[in-house]
Structure formats: C-alpha cells, structure tokens
Amino acid sequence: MKNSFWGYKRKNGLVGIRNKLLIISITGLTGPTARKISDYLKGSLFVDNPYGGGIIGEDKKRQNNAIIGFAENPNVGAVLIISADPPKGDFIKSQLVKSSKPIELLTLDECNHDAIKLLELGLRKGAKLIREISRLRREKVSFSKLSIGLECGRSDPSSGLVANPLMGLIADKLIDFGGSAIIGETIEWLGAEHLLKKRAQTDEVKKKVSYAVDFQKNFAKSKGIDLLGNNPGHQNIKAGLSTIEEKSLGNIAKSGSKKIQNVIDWGEKPKKNGMYLMHAPSYAPESLSGFSSAGCQITLFSTGVGNSFNNHIAPSIKFSANPEACKLLSEQLDYKCADVFLGKKEINDSFEELWSLMIEICSGTETWGEILNESSEVFSRVDRSL
Amino acid sequence: MNAKNFDAIVLNKKDNVGTSIKFLKAKSNIILKIEKKLINFLLKDNIRLCHKFSLNLIKKGEKIIKYGEIIGEATINIDKGKHVHIHNIKSLRG
Structure with a gap:
C-alpha cells in the first residue's frame, strides 16, 4: 500500500x-x-x-x-x-x-x-x-508524519459492525507506517475498558484507563444523570443501540489492535507514534477540537444515520455503512461502505478504498465538510467563570 | 465476496443476539449469517434496520452477549426471535 x-x-x-x-x-x-x-x-x-x-x-x-x-x-x-x-x-x-x-x-x-x-x-x-x-508548494511526504483523530457520531449498530472496525484497520496501518492515532470519548469506553486495558503498554497506562472511565461515570452519577437517553442518546436508541456497553464495544473498534501508548488529556499532543486514548468529552465538536489542538492533521469520522459536523482545522473524512444514510447523504459522506454491511463487499477491499481516499484528501482533494464549510472549533471547559 | 444474500448477522458465536441488515418482517424466515455460516431462522417480531433480536430464549437476569462481550442483561424473559432493545434489556454499567 x-x-x-x-x-x-x-x-x-x-x-x-x-x-x-x-x-x-x-x-x-x-x-x-x-x-x-x-x-x-x-x-x-x-x-x-x-x-x-x-x-x-x-x-x-x-x-x-x-x-x-x-x-x-x-x-x-x-x-x-x-x-x-x-x-x-x-x-x-x-x-x-x-x-x-x-x-x-x-x-x-x-x-x-x-x-x-x-x-x-x-x-x-x-x-x-x-x-x-501561498508561495509554499506540496512535496512528497511519508505517512509517519501523520496524526489522525478517530471520531464517531450519531452512531448506530452499523458503526460498530463495519465503519469503526474499518477505522481500526486504517489506524493499524498508519501506525505500521510510523504515524499516530487518537480516539477520545471517554464515556464510550465504559463497558469495553477491559479490552483497552489488555492493550495498555504499561500498568500505569492501564490505571489511567480505569481512572478516566471512573471519572466520567462518577461525574454523570454525581449530577444524577442516567446514561440511557444521554449516551446512548435518543438517536442512537432509535437506530438500535440499547446500552452504553453495546455502544462502547462498537466505539473502541475504531482504535484497531495496536498497543495503547498513553492516556492523554483533551488537546494534549501524543509524545511519540502509536495509538493514544484522549480522556475527553464525547459530543463531536468538543471531541474533534481535542484532536486538532493535539496536532492531528486529519480526522476520520464515522456516522450511522448521518452527522453534518466536521472539524475545522483537521478536515474530516465522513463515512457510513448505514444503507439508508448512504442513499440520502450524497454531499455529506465522503465514503460509503454500506456494501460491506450488506455482505456485498469484503471489509479489506473497503479498507483499501478508504486508504486511497485518505491519500487523495491528504494531498489536497477537499472533503464535503470543507466545500460546504460545515465546521468549527470549540473550547472545552471544566469549571465556571468569575 | 459472499455468494448468498443474508438478512441478519451474528458477529461472534458466543452471542445470543443477532443484528438485522435490513427491515425484517415478523413471522418471516430469514437467513442469518453466524461468523461464516448461513442458517435459516424464524423471527417473531418486526425488526428494523440495525436492531437486535434474540437467538434463543433469554431468561430474566441473563446476560446479553454481542461481539462476544456483555452488553447488558434481560429485564424480562425474552423468547427466541423477539426484538431485543431497551424495553427488555438494561445496562449493567450506566
């Protein structure tokens, strides 16, 4: 490749x-x-x-x-x-x-x-x-220089079955080439954290995964929030996701199979190459801004039923495996992989197509999000103002 | 490439739920893909795209398994072929 x-x-x-x-x-x-x-x-x-x-x-x-x-x-x-x-x-x-x-x-x-x-x-x-x-020109560069943010939004079970595992393949390949990748959305590790911990590079990283998940879970609890209806949200539920565990197991498929190098804070830069977890909020604008401020040049963004939001600084490649979304959202989805969900195409063929598209977009082809200017950056907050 | 069409998938042979890949009618005979094998299966409920159904009788309190992992537990007895969702399962973590 x-x-x-x-x-x-x-x-x-x-x-x-x-x-x-x-x-x-x-x-x-x-x-x-x-x-x-x-x-x-x-x-x-x-x-x-x-x-x-x-x-x-x-x-x-x-x-x-x-x-x-x-x-x-x-x-x-x-x-x-x-x-x-x-x-x-x-x-x-x-x-x-x-x-x-x-x-x-x-x-x-x-x-x-x-x-x-x-x-x-x-x-x-x-x-x-x-x-x-504008005087600068593009030159041939290696993927080892690339850092990618992996996002999912308005997910459905097709995200967990196809689109997110596809992202995992991309992340694995990028890391093989010396690049780095980040997944965030801490609350969506809940119920799948045992699988992430198995992949932790050190015991300290393992502890950081537990700390981050417990922190978000206790935060929700302290505010009297029932996760059902919040995460999974009503759109996730309508689309077929029943519990946070189900959503999380689909979510972490984005992270591929490589060792987890570290758990970093919102907006923090990875120190080396490899796979990183960002302890951060789940809602797409805040999550994506964590990636662009951490230096990611590109974001891969899977959706189940459609999500028009994109990152501003690190263009988002939007894609879906949901057959209905693929029919409806022709100027939102940069890549459609419903055929994999329907069993008409192998996931490895789809992976090669998405990899080629990523090369094209990294080399200058614009995403729908860039063309339509459907993007922004937001600032994450933890406290109140004076 | 798959030669035959199928209507729903089971990701892991430990799973006790399947996921539809299209709208499926109640009381219809569907083709279920379990890992690489295709089998016939009788549904009891209408199942919308991407929704889940039970592969066997799941008793109240029994764990729901998808991806080979626990995604929650049954809040009532769920007959084979029934829609599995928030009306009959709950999270063990949230």
Whole structure:
C-alpha cells in the first residue's frame, strides 16, 4: 500500500495537509470583528474563543493550551491573533515562536477599541500573510508524519459492525507506517475498558484507563444523570443501540489492535507514534477540537444515520455503512461502505478504498465538510467563570 | 465476496443476539449469517434496520452477549426471535 502523500513541509519538521491562515480571536470582545476579517479573506480559518477575563485556573490553562495547539497545528501556515488586550496576545505570540511560522498580533487597545479600525488593520495583515504562505508548494511526504483523530457520531449498530472496525484497520496501518492515532470519548469506553486495558503498554497506562472511565461515570452519577437517553442518546436508541456497553464495544473498534501508548488529556499532543486514548468529552465538536489542538492533521469520522459536523482545522473524512444514510447523504459522506454491511463487499477491499481516499484528501482533494464549510472549533471547559 | 444474500448477522458465536441488515418482517424466515455460516431462522417480531433480536430464549437476569462481550442483561424473559432493545434489556454499567 502507498505510504506517502503530497503535503506541506513546515520549518519545524512537521507536515501539513493544508496550508491555511488561522485567524484566531482569543478574547470574547474581538470575536465579531475577527469573524468579519475571516469572511473577507478567502480560505482563511476562523476560530473564536468567546471567553476572556473571567476564566481562571484549570480552564485558563486549557484554553491557552488549545489556542496554542490550534495555532501550532501543521495545517496552519500562518496565524493572525486578535486580542482585546496586549498582555494575553503577547503571551500567546511568545508561546508560538518555536513553531517558526509567520505570526501577527492585533489588539483592540492599539485601535482605541474602534472595531472598524481593527477590521481594516486585520484585513491588511491577514491578506499579506495569505500571500506569503501561498508561495509554499506540496512535496512528497511519508505517512509517519501523520496524526489522525478517530471520531464517531450519531452512531448506530452499523458503526460498530463495519465503519469503526474499518477505522481500526486504517489506524493499524498508519501506525505500521510510523504515524499516530487518537480516539477520545471517554464515556464510550465504559463497558469495553477491559479490552483497552489488555492493550495498555504499561500498568500505569492501564490505571489511567480505569481512572478516566471512573471519572466520567462518577461525574454523570454525581449530577444524577442516567446514561440511557444521554449516551446512548435518543438517536442512537432509535437506530438500535440499547446500552452504553453495546455502544462502547462498537466505539473502541475504531482504535484497531495496536498497543495503547498513553492516556492523554483533551488537546494534549501524543509524545511519540502509536495509538493514544484522549480522556475527553464525547459530543463531536468538543471531541474533534481535542484532536486538532493535539496536532492531528486529519480526522476520520464515522456516522450511522448521518452527522453534518466536521472539524475545522483537521478536515474530516465522513463515512457510513448505514444503507439508508448512504442513499440520502450524497454531499455529506465522503465514503460509503454500506456494501460491506450488506455482505456485498469484503471489509479489506473497503479498507483499501478508504486508504486511497485518505491519500487523495491528504494531498489536497477537499472533503464535503470543507466545500460546504460545515465546521468549527470549540473550547472545552471544566469549571465556571468569575 | 459472499455468494448468498443474508438478512441478519451474528458477529461472534458466543452471542445470543443477532443484528438485522435490513427491515425484517415478523413471522418471516430469514437467513442469518453466524461468523461464516448461513442458517435459516424464524423471527417473531418486526425488526428494523440495525436492531437486535434474540437467538434463543433469554431468561430474566441473563446476560446479553454481542461481539462476544456483555452488553447488558434481560429485564424480562425474552423468547427466541423477539426484538431485543431497551424495553427488555438494561445496562449493567450506566
């Protein structure tokens, strides 16, 4: 199988599958203007952190790490940081120096808090950055440079039977080539954690799996939540999933068969190659943003009955094995594998097709999610604001 | 490539439930794929796409097995060929 694609080599040795200007508003006050700047600048990616001064403690650390993670993602060629005040902007900019990509900072302070002035300066700076990064050309690169986020959403039993095992095959192959892969959605390890623990690289990793699952389970319990109706959600139940154990067993099929290297936190980068578990929320936007801020360049996203959401920085290859979804969602599903579910095609043939599609998309072909702009990034929170 | 068509699948021979791959009518004779083998099976209920049904009588309190793993337990006796879902099984973890 082909083990290379056409990507953008970055100065720090990482490889992007896209080469975008990221316009990131890091304070809530600057969000609306920053969005307008991005609307004007074709092909730029916009990320909005709607919070600011009231964020303290763990949330402050998480949000700063995520901002830095999004900006460091190898798909981002240059960054325009928009901040209300200089100290926060200066801090973020200083953290990005080692990524050695062009970074510009603009603050509302230097515009006397005039949004129109900010818009004008932002457009000029952003336009110049796009021109600068557009000089870069794709080169042949190895899959060892690729990190992939594995997601499932609005799942049904076809996800667990076909689409997720297919992702597991892709993850195994990518790891054979020296790449890395991440699955998140901790609550969907519940009932399948014994299988993940068997694959843990060390006893410490085994303990981390138990800790993460118990944490999410106790969190639900402490809030008086019955998982039935929440996870599996009503759509999962309608589609045929009856219990969290059933959903989890289907979910972890995404992780393939390799050793679990470590359990990492939301947005944290894997230290080496191999398979990682991200201790993180399940809902797709928050889960996917954990992957893109952890440096994944691409996300594979299986769905049962359809899910129009995609990641913004790491394009999502959306696919399904549900025969009805495959008929209905022609401009949502990048790949259809209902034939495997119906027994008309072997899973290995489907795996080769999906691998080829992944090479194509990593080399520049756009996903439906990119073409339709059905994507965004969100920030995960654990606490309240001051 | 499979020469014959089938209507439902059983992933692991330890399983006591099957999963439909199309809408299946109550009281119909279906073809069930268990690992690589195909067998005839009589359904009692309508089974929607991707829903589960019992392969044998499952008594109240007995574990429900899919993928060769426990996915919950029966809350009532479930006759062979009946729809298996939240009305007659529950999670042991959630």
